Amino acid sequence: xxxxxxxxxxxxxxxxxxxxxxxxxxxxxxxxxxxxxxxxxxxxxxxxxxxxxxxxxxxxxxxxxxxxxxxxxxxxxxxxxxxxxxxxxxxxxxxxxxxxxxxxxxxxxxxxxxxxxxxxxxxxxxxxxxxxxxxxxxxxxxxxxxxxxxxxxxxxxxxxxxxxxxxxxxxxxxxxxxxxxxxxxxxxxxxxxxxxxxxxxxxxxxxxxxxxxxxxxxxxxxxxxxxxxxxxxxxxxxxxxxxxxxxxxxxxxxxxxxxxxxxxxxxxxxxxxxxxxxxxxxxxxxxxxxxxxxxxx
Amino acid sequence: xxxxxxxxxxxxxxxxxxxxxxxxxxxxxxxxxxxxxxxxxxxxxxxxxxxxxxxxxxxxxxxxxxxxxxxxxxxxxxxxxxxxxxxxxxxxxxxxxxxxxxxxxxxxxxxxxxxxxxxxxxxxxxxxxxxxxxxxxxxxxxxxxxxxxxxxxxxxxxxxxxxxxxxxxxxxxxxxxxxxxxxxxxxxxxxxxxxxxxxxxxxxxxxxxxxxxxxxxxxxxxxxxxxxxxxxxxxxxxxxxxxxxxxxxxxxxxxxxxxxxxxxxxxxxxxxxxxxxxxxxxxxxxxxxxxxxxxxxxxxxxxxxxxxx
Numbered sequence: 001x002x003x004x005x006x007x008x009x010x011x012x013x014x015x016x017x018x019x020x021x022x023x024x025x026x027x028x029x030x031x032x033x034x035x036x037x038x039x040x041x042x043x044x045x046x047x048x049x050x051x052x053x054x055x056x057x058x059x060x061x062x063x064x065x066x067x068x069x070x071x072x073x074x075x076x077x078x079x080x081x082x083x084x085x086x087x088x089x090x091x092x093x094x095x096x097x098x099x100x101x102x103x104x105x106x107x108x109x110x111x112x113x114x115x116x117x118x119x120x121x122x123x124x125x126x127x128x129x130x131x132x133x134x135x136x137x138x139x140x141x142x143x144x145x146x147x148x149x150x151x152x153x154x155x156x157x158x159x160x161x162x163x164x165x166x167x168x169x170x171x172x173x174x175x176x177x178x179x180x181x182x183x184x185x186x187x188x189x190x191x192x193x194x195x196x197x198x199x200x201x202x203x204x205x206x207x208x209x210x211x212x213x214x215x216x217x218x219x220x221x222x223x224x225x226x227x228x229x230x231x232x233x234x235x236x237x238x239x240x241x242x243x244x245x246x247x248x249x250x251x252x253x254x255x256x257x258x259x260x261x262x263x264x265x266x267x268x269x270x271x272x273x274x275x276x277x278x279x280x281x282x283x284x285x286x287x288x289x290x291x292x293x294x295x296x297x
Numbered sequence: 298x299x300x301x302x303x304x305x306x307x308x309x310x311x312x313x314x315x316x317x318x319x320x321x322x323x324x325x326x327x328x329x330x331x332x333x334x335x336x337x338x339x340x341x342x343x344x345x346x347x348x349x350x351x352x353x354x355x356x357x358x359x360x361x362x363x364x365x366x367x368x369x370x371x372x373x374x375x376x377x378x379x380x381x382x383x384x385x386x387x388x389x390x391x392x393x394x395x396x397x398x399x400x401x402x403x404x405x406x407x408x409x410x411x412x413x414x415x416x417x418x419x420x421x422x423x424x425x426x427x428x429x430x431x432x433x434x435x436x437x438x439x440x441x442x443x444x445x446x447x448x449x450x451x452x453x454x455x456x457x458x459x460x461x462x463x464x465x466x467x468x469x470x471x472x473x474x475x476x477x478x479x480x481x482x483x484x485x486x487x488x489x490x491x492x493x494x495x496x497x498x499x500x501x502x503x504x505x506x507x508x509x510x511x512x513x514x515x516x517x518x519x520x521x522x523x524x525x526x527x528x529x530x531x532x533x534x535x536x537x538x539x540x541x542x543x544x545x546x547x548x549x550x551x552x553x554x555x556x557x558x559x560x561x562x563x564x565x566x567x568x569x570x571x572x573x574x575x576x577x578x579x580x581x582x583x584x585x586x587x588x589x590x591x592x593x594x595x596x597x598x599x600x601x602x603x604x605x606x
Contacts, residue, residue, distance in 0.1 A: 057355075064349045064362055068342040068577065071585025072592075073369050073376075076342075080366035084359060091355050108354045131581075137588050193598060194591025201587070288411055289353040295468050297354040297411075297461070 029092065032168045036100055040229055045163065046101040047120065047222045048230050050110070051270055052154075052166075053093030054121035057111060058278075059147060060086035061285055062125065066140065069131045078183060082144070085176040092169045112289035116279055117272040123261065124212040126269070126278045129205075134277075138191050138198070138205035145184035146209055149243050150216045152177040153236035162228045185247050192251035203253065210256035215263075216240075220270040307508040312438040315381040323507050326500070327437050328382050329398075330509065332389045335375035336400035338368045339393075340574050344408040345417060353411060360457055361414055367450050374443040381439045394579035396566070401425075403490050405568030412465055412472075412479035418458015420480075420487040420525065422451050427521045428491065431511035459528065466533050473533075480529070481537045488552075489560045491518040522550050 036042055063083035070076035094107040105113075128134025129143050155177055158170035191202040217240075219232040248255055267273040289297075298306075298318045306313075313319055342365050349365065352358035376386040392398040403421055408414070429451065432444040465472040492498060492514040504510040522541075529536050540553035562568065 061350060064346075064358075067346040067349055067362070067365055068339075069581040069584070071581075071588035073339070073373050075585075075588075076369045077366055077373070080362055080369070084362055084366070087355065087359050087362070091359070094355075111355055112353070131584065137585065190592050190595040191588070194593075194595040195587070197587055198591030198594075284350050288351045292353070292469060292471055295353070295472055296464060297352075297357050297468075 028172055029165060029168050033164045034096075034099065037162045037164075037229070040163065041225065042100050042102065044222050044225050045229065046097050048226055049093045049097035049100065049166070051120040051220070051222070053090045053097060053110070054119050055125050055147075055151065056086040056093065057090035058119070058121045058281065059125040059143075060084075060090060061281060062129065063140075063144075066131055071137055079140075082180050082183065085173075085180070089169065089173050089176070092172075096165050096169070108289065112286045116274055116282055119274065119278065119282070120270055120272060121274075122212070122215055122269040123275050123278075124209060124216065124269075126281055127209075127212070127275055128277050129209070135205070135208065136201060137187075138201035139208050140205075141184050141187045141191065142202070142205035143209045144180060145188055145247065146213060146216075146244070148177050148180035148184055150233070150236065150240050152181050153239050153243075154231045154233060157231040157235065161230070166229065181243075188247055188253075189251050192253050202251070203256075206253065207256040207258055210258050211261040214260040215268050215270075218268070218270070222270075304506060307436040308506075310434075310508070311436075312441065313436050314438045322503070323509070324382055326504060326507070326509060327440065328379050328384045330504075331375050331379045331382075331440055332384065332392075333399055333401075335372045335379065335389070336393045336398060337404065338372035338375060340400045340404045340578060342368045343574055343577055344404055344406070344570075345414060347408050348411055348414050351411070352414075357411075357414075357461065364418075364454050364457070367454070371447050371450070374447065378437075378439045378443050382437075390582060394575060394582050396575055399564070400574075401490060402560075402563045402568060403486050404574055405563050405571045406482065406486050407570055409482070410475045410479060412462065412475040413483070415458045415461035415465065415476070416479040416483045418454050418456075419462055419528070420483050421490070422455040422458060423525065424487045424490040424521050426451050426455060427517050427524070431517075434508075434511060436508035459532075462532055462534075476532075477534050480534045484536050484538065485555065485559075486563075488518055488522070488555055489563075491515070491521065493557075493560070519549050522552050526550055 036045060060083045063079050063086070066079045067076065067083075070079055090111075091107050094110045098105040098107065098110055124143060124147060127143075129139040130136045131140075152174065155170040155173045159167055159174065161167045161170065188202060191198040191205075193199070217233045217237040219234045223230040223232050245255065247253075264273045300320050303318070303320055303323070313323075345361060345368075346365050349358060349361050352361050376389065379389060380386060389398065393400065403424075408417070426448060429444055429448050433441055433448060435441045435444065462476050465476050495501060495513045495515045498514055501510060501513055505513070526536070526541070526543075538553045540551060542551055543549075544551045563571070566572075
């Protein structure tokens with residue numbers, strides 16, 4: 001090892017892939033046909049890609065709040081890993097949305113320059129579940145369990161989508177989401193079966209996110225108008241219920257008995273109608289990108 | 298084995314492994330140095346994590362998140378290396394959050410604009426690499442092996458940081474202003490990362506004899522300056538030192554005197570962020586106590602169920 005120039009000594013031109021977790025340096029969808037399938041509405045397909053993208057982007061943004069604050073270093077690594085997976089899914093889906101839309105918007109234009117009412121994520125992903133005043137590790141785990149169980153069920157069906165790009169994104173995402181679900185389920189068991197205090201936190205955490213459960217299964221008009229392309233979430237309700245019931249049984253938890261959070265004049269996340277938390281999340285995420293228009297990063 | 302035999306062994310470039318006999322002073326020095334390094338990785342997550350939520354592109358967000366995640370990983374390898382010497386991670390963490398063990402002072406400076414993410418990669422990780430590459434040949438085997446992996450990852454971070462700065466320098470006037478502002482704030486603290494001057498450094502001689510350290514603080518600082526000057530020129534930024542110039546007789550760059558009062562102030566706890574960084578770590582550790590207790594209790598219950606079954 002040379003010491004004259006320490007940088008040269010450790011530079012290896014081929015080490016760009018040494019990171020275990022993706023940072024988007026290569027395209028996992030290379031070779032996939034990117035044409036919009038015949039008979040599919042580009043407006044609907046764009047909207048559908050945004051729905052799936054925004055779910056992942058917003059939850060990733062929330063999970064990164066744990067970075068340097070997790071209960072254990074190993075968990076810091078794990079939560080960052082999950083956030084990176086979701087960010088990766090969001091980037092592929094936003095890119096697809098922009099490409100199908102055909103107005104020249106890339107992933108960053110869609111992430112940073114849309115306003116709150118244009119975000120199509122479910123409300124579950126945007127609420128503050130901690131760290132900090134909005135929750136704690138148990139609320140975070142409760143949300144991750146519900147979200148990843150639901151998204152995995154959707155993605156397992158999306159693998160057969162008529163849109164080859166969505167199918168490829170789903171095929172990659174299924175492996176990631178299966179790990180996220182398993183991680184959350186394991187922590188649910190530990191917290192529910194750990195100490196009296198942790199059990200109380202886990203029960204409270206599940207009750208906190210449960211009002212947003214029903215919204216996950218409300219099939220939106222966009223999903224209805226994309227047969228064989230989109231997965232209507234109402235199709236996965238029974239399966240998600242069953243998986244969660246298994247976890248609840250193993251953890252000796254009761255399914256929370258709380259009323260669903262109302263929509264606003266019949267509209268909720270998928271329609272661009274969000275909770276009060278969303279504006280703050282976007283203000284923080286978008287501030288720098290918007291304050292220097294035209295800057296490249 | 299006597300202390301002299303041991304010194305002869307390491308002078309012959311033999312590696313010391315966990316179960317080998319070693320002088321108590323060697324063990325203590327290593328635990329202190331590796332723990333300090335592990336703490337630095339963990340505290341060092343904070344200034345960069347400060348920008349994850351606001352990263353101005355999704356690619357930069359992914360790179361930054363992956364980098365901060367790597368730092369948590371480095372902390373883990375290094376705490377594991379201390380455990381091979383008989384230290385205990387929980388005990389070392391306790392010492393950190395009680396302010397009884399130090400970490401690199403560089404992380405007691407704030408990250409105030411997004412260019413800081415790039416400058417930390419370029420200068421701070423660059424200085425860390427200069428300090429750490431020689432440690433890949435340090436006498437204690439587990440430490441040397443951890444350092445090889447860490448240095449490779451740090452070099453990746455360093456290039457990512459430099460690439461961000463290049464992109465920003467090719468961008469708008471405001472982006473260039475941000476980069477220069479950041480370089481102005483981080484240059485001198487980066488030079489301080491090599492520690493006190495050789496004349497003032499109490500630990501250097503023994504650590505050199507034990508092959509824990511391989512070069513003196515001033516030698517490493519000079520290497521870093523010589524490597525950074527052409528990079529600053531390529532970038533188009535000015536390093537904030539009017540005395541900085543090439544000295545053809547020495548074959549090195551001359552540079553100005555470090556503000557040693559500031560150096561010692563920050564080392565002794567009065568930098569801009571010392572209290573904030575330790576408090577953040579303490580709070581995360583204490584807020585997470587119930588989760589760790591739950592995991593321990595659950596594992597104990599599962600084990601006893603297994604025994605019954």
